[in-house]
Amino acid sequence: xxxILHCQVLGPFNSGTTLMQMYVGNLFQNIEPDCFPYWKHSxxxxxxxxxxxxxxxxxxxxxxxxxxVLFVCMVRSPYFWVGSSCRHPYDLSFHTRTKxxxxxxxxxxxxxxxxRFKNIMQVWNQYYHQYEAFxxxxxxxxxxxxxxxxxxxxxxxxxxxLFLERKPxxxxxxxxxxxxxxxxxxxxxxxxxxxEKNRMAYLSRSISHSDxxxxxxxxxxxxxxxxxxPLVWPSPEIC
Numbered sequence: 001x002x003x004i005l006h007c008q009v010l011g012p013f014n015s016g017t018t019l020m021q022m023y024v025g026n027l028f029q030n031i032e033p034d035c036f037p038y039w040k041h042s043x044x045x046x047x048x049x050x051x052x053x054x055x056x057x058x059x060x061x062x063x064x065x066x067x068x069v070l071f072v073c074m075v076r077s078p079y080f081w082v083g084s085s086c087r088h089p090y091d092l093s094f095h096t097r098t099k100x101x102x103x104x105x106x107x108x109x110x111x112x113x114x115x116r117f118k119n120i121m122q123v124w125n126q127y128y129h130q131y132e133a134f135x136x137x138x139x140x141x142x143x144x145x146x147x148x149x150x151x152x153x154x155x156x157x158x159x160x161x162l163f164l165e166r167k168p169x170x171x172x173x174x175x176x177x178x179x180x181x182x183x184x185x186x187x188x189x190x191x192x193x194x195x196e197k198n199r200m201a202y203l204s205r206s207i208s209h210s211d212x213x214x215x216x217x218x219x220x221x222x223x224x225x226x227x228x229x230p231l232v233w234p235s236p237e238i239c
Contacts, residue, residue, distance in 0.1 A: 004070045004140065004163050006035035011074030012127045013041055013091065014084040016146035019179070020074055023149075023157060026175045028164040035069050041091065043115060043127060044134035065138025070163050073131050076146040077229050078124045078219050079203055079212070085120060092123065102211050121218035128223050145227060153180070200232065209234040 007030045011017040017040050025031065038047040038059075046058035076084075085092060086104040096107040109117050117123050135141050140163065149156050153176050203212060212234045224231055 003068065004030045005068035006030055006032040007070045007072060007160075007164055008036040008040070008066075009072045009074065010040050010042075010131070010135075011076075012081070012085075012123065014081055014088060015074040015076045016144075016149055017041070017074050019146070020072060020144065020149060022179050023153070023175065024072070024160075024164075026179065027157060027166055027170055027172070028160070029167050030070065030164045032068075036066055043111065044130045046115070048112070061134045063138075069139060071131075071135055071139055071141045072160070073128075073135070073141060073143050074146055074149075075128065075143050075227050078121060078224075079200075079207075079215055079232060081124055082120050082215060083207065085123075092120070094120075102208060102214075105211055105214055119218060121215060125218075125220045125223060128226075129220070143227065150180075200230075203232065204234070 007024050007028060009017050009020045009024060011020075021040075037050055039050045039052050042048045042058065045061035047061060048058050049056055082105060083101065086094075086099070086101050091112045093110045093113070094104050094107045095109070096103050098104070104120065106119055109120050109123060111117065111123060117126065131141065131143075142160070142163065144156055154172060157172060157176075207215075212232050216231045216233055219231065221231070
């Protein structure tokens, strides 16, 4: 019998949390929401109750951790995450009205109306530093890259079998086919379209060299190494 009572998916917006939740909910028995009744996009140690009430103040992470909870923290390459988050910011508020990518990349940003950051890359850095600082020491934490979940879901799910119990009589291939048949949200790309937009070659066509260099300078190198993402250093643009 697994000692994990609840599998809790966490991650910033646009990192694949909904997709991961669909797999967890369809495949595994370890679901006890009361074990972690907080919003999945909370940034530790400030955790917001779920269902969310806008007037609620966050609570601080428990110093003794969350026994019986497996945290599955979703990660996405910052080069693609910032593009998605500039287009679909959800609870991010930019200090600029323009939707120009280069301007938004460099604009101060506010998360959830309270937490302020120098720029959007600092949001990406902060999420994963906070998971390290406030979740890893006292909890079971697994990091899953969105790219791996999309490209090799069977391998990712089998790794979760080390921690979680499968529901009986559930066929993995059937669940994968069902989950990947449609995007998790109307604006999401999937299938070949998603693959095309998440290849490194796509960046050189969709983002200027100066913006790519800016992301690389702002990305925390320790985190990039931890999640095996290469830094992109484009050659200078010729005017």
